[in-house]
Structures are given as C-alpha cells and as structure tokens.
Amino acid sequence: MRELLLDIRNERLSFFTPAGEVKALNDVSIQLYKGDVLGIVGESGSGKSVTAYSIMQLLPQNAKIIGGTIDFNGHRINDMTEEDMRKIRGNEVSIIFQDPMTSLNPVYTIGNQIIEVIMLHTNKTRKEALERAEELLALVGINEPKKRLKQYPHELSGGMRQRVMIAIALACEPKLLIADEPTTALDVTIQAQILELMMELKEKLGMTIIMITHDLGIVARMCEKIAVMYAGKIVEYGSVDEIFYNPQHEYTKGLLRSIPRLNDKDKKKLVPIPGTPVDLLNPPAGCPFAPRCDSCMKICLREMPPYTTIKDDHFSACWLLQKKEFEQGGGKK
Amino acid sequence: MSKKLLEVKNLKQYFKVGGSFFKPRYVKAVDNVSLFINKGETLGLVGESGCGKTTLGRTILRLYEPTGGQIIYDGQDITKADMLPYRRKMQIVFQDPYASLDPRMTVGDIVGEAIDIHKLAKNKKERQEIIISMLERVGLNSEHANRYPHEFSGGQRQRIGIARALAVNPEFIVCDEPVSALDVSIQAQIINMFEELQEAMGLTYLFIAHDLSVVKHISQRIGVMYLGKLVELAESNELIFHCAHPYTKSLISAIPIADPVTARSSKRIVLEGDVPSPLNPPSGCRFRTRCPYATELCAEKEPELREISPGHYTACHHFDKID
C-alpha cells in the first residue's frame, strides 16, 4: 500500500499587491506518494515555484491561500502556525534553491550552516552534529570534508555550493525534498554532476522529490511523473513517457515542438508557441492558454475546461478532449 | 567562394585585476583566438561561464579595447580605427532584456537613438517612419512606440533590442546570449525571428550562447571555447556527431536530452572537479585537469588549433583517441 505523502486539493492562492490581486494558483491538485519523483514544468508565471513554496509556507506576507487544502505527512499545512511550520521545515520537508551564490550566508562557515539545521531539529551535541555534517559532505561528493567544514561559501565554486545546499537539505533525512530549479544557475557540465548526484541519492536514500524546472531535458532524465503548469493551473499530468510521447494539451505539444533538439541531423524549423505569457493580474475568463492556442474554440474563451482522463493517471484540462467525448455522446448532454 | 566578412587574428583581451604596480595580475579572458566568419553565415560560439565568449564578442565590437591581435572587418583592419562608421555595420543584441533598455526612454526613442546618432533621417516624420517599420519588422506595432520598457514582457523587450540593432541597417550582428534569459516558448519565437531576418536582410551573425542545442540549430559552424582559448571549430553537424575534443564531447554529453528513452539509455560523461580559476590557468592544455585523456604531454605543451580535416579545427594532442 503506497503511502500518500502530499495531498494538495484545489489550492487557490493569490498575491495581494498594490497593483491588484495576482491569481498565482488557480485550482491546483497534486497527489504525491512516497518514493515518487515528480517534475513540475512551466515557465515564469506558471506557478510552479509558488506551489512548492506554499507547501513550506515560505511565501511573502501578501500571499494568501484563498481556497483548497494542503496535507503533508499528516499535517494540514493551511492550519499550521508559524511555530509548527518551523518544526517541520528542514526536518520533514526541505528545499534546495536556485541560486547557490546567494542561498548560503557569506559570514558563516559551511560547517556552521550545516549544523544549524541539525541542532535545530535533533538533540545532537555540537560535536555529534559536526560529525554528521562531515558524513553529509562526503555523501554529496565533496572531497576533504573535514577541511571544507571550516571554509566560507566564497571559497567554494557554484557546483560545490549547490552540493552543500543539498547536504543541508538532507541533514535531517526529510520525507520530501523540493528542488526549485537547482541547476539553472550552473554551467552545463556542473549541472550534469549535480543531477547525477541527485539520482544517486534518490537511489540510496529512497527520497520523494519534487523537481521544479523549465528544462524538459532534466525532467526526461530524472522524473517519473510530470505536471505541466500554465498560469497557475496544472494543464496536463502524466507519467514521463506519456507526456513526451503522447502529449494531449496544446501547450505541452507546443513546448515539445518549440525546443531545438541536439540530435536532429537536418534542420527542422522550430514551431514556436505564438503570443506572450498571461498577465496574472487580469487572467482570461476561460482557459488561460486560449489566446495562444491554434485550436482555440469559442467555449475556450468563456469557460475553464475540466480535466479529462486520457489514461490511468494521465489527465489534461482541454476542451478539445471534452469535444471528443461530447461528440461521442451524440451532440447533446 | 564565400567572402570573409569578419576575421580576428591572435586576439587577446587581458583584464588587470590587482596585483602590485610592478607585477600586475591579469585575467586572460581571451587568449590568442583566431577565427573568421563568412558573409551571410552564422558562427556559433559556445562555452561555459568564464570561457571568454562574451568578452570576445564585445572586443570584436571594440566595446573593450583589445590587448593584442587584430580585428579585420570586410578587409579593413579596424583594431585601432575610429569606430563610428563601423557602428553602422556592426551591431549587438544583448542577453538581458531587462538591463539593456534605458528605463527612462520610450521604446520609440530607444529604437530611434541610432537614427539620431548617425543622422539617418532627414526630418521627424522620416524618423518616425523608420522607427515604426523597425518595430513592425520585429513583430511589434506603432502603438508600442510611446510606451516604456517596463510595460513589456521579456520576449517583447528582446524584440525591442533587436529593432534597435536593426535600425542602422547593419551587416553583422553579435548576438550575445539573446535567448538565454527568455522562457522556453518565447525562445523559439526569437530564434525563428533571427533566422528570418538573416534571410531577409542578408545578415551575418556571431551567435554566442551556452546552450549548445540552440547554437546548433541556428549556426552553420560552431566554435567551442574554454578558459579563453578556442578549443574546437567545425561545421555544426560535424561538431556534434564527430567531435574531436574531450571538452566538446563532455559538453555534448552533459546536455539533458528532452527524450526519456534516449535520456535513460545514453552514457553520460561526467567531468570531475570544477573549472580552474581564470587567474591561474593550468600549464599546457588548460583542459587537462578535467580531461580523461590527459597525459604528461598535455601539461608540458599547449596544443595548437590545427585543421584535422577540411574546415574542422581542434586543439588537442590526442584527438584521434576520442571515439
């Protein structure tokens, strides 16, 4: 019986800014089981980072969950106080941020920053915590761990800093690891190292991972399930093979068509998705992708499409799929 | 026989970074690079951070004064020439669509600045006409001319930057990572636009990027840089499928393929260690500290860029051992 670790149901979240209400998440639901590796794919404004931060309640003051529930590891996140959240952050759920250059505090040693989280959540003494920190650095592939504990962040390269971030995230053996674009700021060869490391750690420690990225190549390699987000909504969800080889949503199809492929021998013209990303202050009434969709129908502009099941565990929110069902039903419902 | 539009010979760009007055220390950002670009062609330039590709692009435009070497444009040595007339022929598109547009100027004025500097319009009406035709060429319209950059999305701002570069009707454009800061779905639009413009206006591009997939798509030939040196130069398909330098090989292997079956099955060459500091590059071949094929020879003697087959150059002592 698989353990349901994260259950987000119909989450709606908005940022209340001086310019107006930015509807960042519009009815997002995710079920994550222990051991899953879920990739959340989307562009800027899709809400992928916001979803992850809302699990850890790391959003700014002006962000409010206005609907839905988040259940994680037996906690109802919506109802938890800041004090309760602090107990689980770093402990049951950890996050790795995008920019390793700025996520480490420049005035503390590496050792200090790792043991900070250990001593916050466990009863270990400082000496024990330092030993554990050394273990962790070795685990993430940093050579000479004892020496590194005494070094400062500026003495390490970007790749090594990201490894330190991973070590801090794993320090208390969290049930869920959230990686928010962990390799975007790194060079390609260093990115490959970090991804290899994450794959190894997943095998070794059996972690549940949410990988947030805009890079389809990374999800193809690392993830088992993918949620494609657009304008605060999951527009398609499925296994990695289904999404890449049987995409059903026009946005997913568009993304796959528009990325240049290294392996193509002959020059195929890229098919871009026309238009610009949606303005979340003024989202359209119907499907948020409608203005950019080649197959846009009249109903797409009026109503938000419901989810259609394509296969087991493969859903998509698109009126085109509803149209098929509708037609099969004889033109009247 | 295609004509060389731009050629650089032994170009050096060293930046002084401290050290004492008598013994200054330099970062050799571009160290003895030679290459040429034919008219109408796109030469791609890839490499990771610190390799010098952006510095090379800007030095070609004399935005930095070269420390040594020559820049030859259309047969003329422009290394020390007055650049103003050449600014009309050689332009640049920048990476960051947020920082490369003056936030206090309207879009129309940004595009029109070049027209004002080079006096390309006889009167206000003509100036406005040129501005609007440039905006339309990049997919914007006349009503955008009175707005400010912060009102546009990243992709649109990049279009404005391209319109600005086109306003002088250039022959050669240095594209300095023009799509890296954009969303994936917008990248394809801008890449297509570059290609269309090249066909319509007969442009020559130096396309600098760290994403090899993008570079391969748009370029006829690709150069690979590492720590200030050009390590390989070849026609695009030749480089990807028959590469002859260990760094190029690992770069290709490191790129995540957006195809699950291939991704699961491909063998990955993961380099050990980090990029060495550009202040203190390794002796001999700069790549040897991370190279799986390195030998003693590599530490003693720096490999020269040699032509190993027509149009295919590499700087490696052991290129024949790479499968």
Added chain:
Amino acid sequence: MSDNKKNILSFQLDVSDFLPANEEEKQSLVVMRESVSFWRDGLRRFRKNKIGMASLIVIILIMIFAFVMPEFYPYSYEQQIRGSENLAPMQYSKQELERIANGEKVFPHILGTDSLGRDQMVRVMMGSRISLTVGIVASILVLMIGSIYGTIAGYFGGKVDLIMMRIVDIIYTVPDILIIILLMVTLKYPLKNLADNNPAFSWINTLGVGLICIFIVFSLLYWVGMARIVRSQILSIKEQEFVTAAKALGASHSRIIRKHLLTNAMGTLIATTTLQIPSSIFIESFLSFIGIGVAAPMPSLGSMAALAIDGIYSYPYRLMAPAIMISLIILSFNLLGDALRDAFDPKLKN
C-alpha cells in the same frame, strides 16, 4: 484530480461552442495596461506619502509668507518707529493708542517690536526670505558644481577619477568657518570699494559682504558631498547594459552622459538637492548668529536670534519667533527631501 471534473450537466453545451474562435476574439483578451512614465509613477508614490505632501504644503505657505506677504505688509523691515520700542506682541505704544483714539486704523505689531522699534513680524518674514533664498541658491550652486565634477570623475574613471577624488578628500578637511572668516576679512574692503565705485555692483551693499562670502564658500567647499553622491550614481548606472548598448550604437560621451546617465540619476539628484537646502539654511543661520553673514539692517533669522539673546528673560518671544521659523523651514525641507527620495529612488521600486 478526481474531484475536479466539473458537472457537465450544470450548463448547456451545444455544437456552436466547439467552433474555432477567430483572431479578434482571442486578441480582445490581450490588453495592455495603461502607460506610465517614471515621473508619473514617482509623483503617484509621492502623492500617497502624507508627510511629504504635508511638508510640501507647509513650504508653499512659508514661501508665500516670506516672498508675498512683505509686499502687502504695512511695515517694512528697516522702519524704525519712534516710541514703539520693545513692544510685546499685540501691544500698542502710547502714540499708537492716541492715533487709534483719533479714529485711525493702526495695524497691530503681531510679534511686537525690537529695541529699535522695528516690527518683528515683517522682520521674521524678511529673515525667512533671506534664509530660503540663500538655501535654494546655495543648493543650486552645489548641485551644478557637484554634479559636473562628480559626473566627470565617475564617467571617465581611472587616473582622472583618482586625482579628482583626492582633491575632494583634501577639500573635505578644510575648516569652513575659518575660510569664511578669512574671506570676509580679505574681501570686505575690495568688495566695498567695488560696490561704492561701480553702480552695477551696488547690490553688494544690500546683500552684505558676509552673504557674498557665504556664497563663495559654498561654491568652493560645499559641493564635495554632492560630487561624491553623483559620482557613485554615475558609477553604478555606467555599468548597466543599456549604457554599453548606447556605446555600441556609436553614442558620443556627451550624449551618453546627458541622455542616459544624468536622466537616470535625476531622481536621486532631486532628492539630494532638496536635502541640501536645509543644510545650507542652517549654515547661513549659524553664520549670521555668530555675526558673519547678512549685513544689518537686513534681517536674517540667525541674526535676529543673536540680537534676541540679550533680552531673553524680558522678551522671550523675540528669540522664539525666529527659532521656530528656522526649525519649521528646516524640518519641512528635510521631510520633503525624504519623501522625494522614497518616491524616486529606483532601488526601492519592486
């Protein structure tokens, strides 16, 4: 996911819903927000700042008080009224009482009179006028010299910058009061001769040598703070990519400085100049207080305060009026400058 399927039966669907939408229908959903320039944006932010708006209104009122009202006031600042010496506020002298009894309308001395029978109210007005004029003129001098100097140092960098900033460092160490006194002593007679012999320079006598010296010293010494601020602004703006872009287009140095660097630094410059004003006013008041400054009979808030010190126990109001006025002027400009900085400083923008 299973909960999300909307009940299809809850609304009517028909075949026409599934027809393709045309371009116009799609485009109508894409609308651009109203255009707003940097200045309008900043002004909007400024208007929201209540303290800033309040201080602006106070300053406008003070300006009216200092520049407009004396023209309509029945008394003038140098007019010595015999018999009306040392009157308390709203008190009438014997002669004035007689005149009122005769049916004449005598405007009261709202703040009383000083030991020479001069109406204090109009003197406070004139003193404010002097303070404001000095403050604003001196600040403009500082702005012009400082920004030119700072721009050149910041833009050209290298050795030019090095030498120019070392000069600034040296100027910083010069004691300003000493220089003013020295200048006053050395320039007093030459300037006086100039004023007496040449009618074109007679205004020197009205302003007083002291005031001229103050202006000279401001031009020589006080611009250094502004130069440093402008230089640092120029240095940071210079690094931005749009300046490199302008260079790549072929823009000349002067074009880049005028159209790109200074326009982007404008917000900070305005705020800094506004904050410079109270500082200049204070220095002028202080100098007048210690006796170097505007020449009598022209009143300055500082010199009025100095005169009032002697009679502080008998006539406390004579000190309070100018003191409160100085404080009010300085406070309003400080608050205004703060509000302007908040409104126009790009770093605070999100």
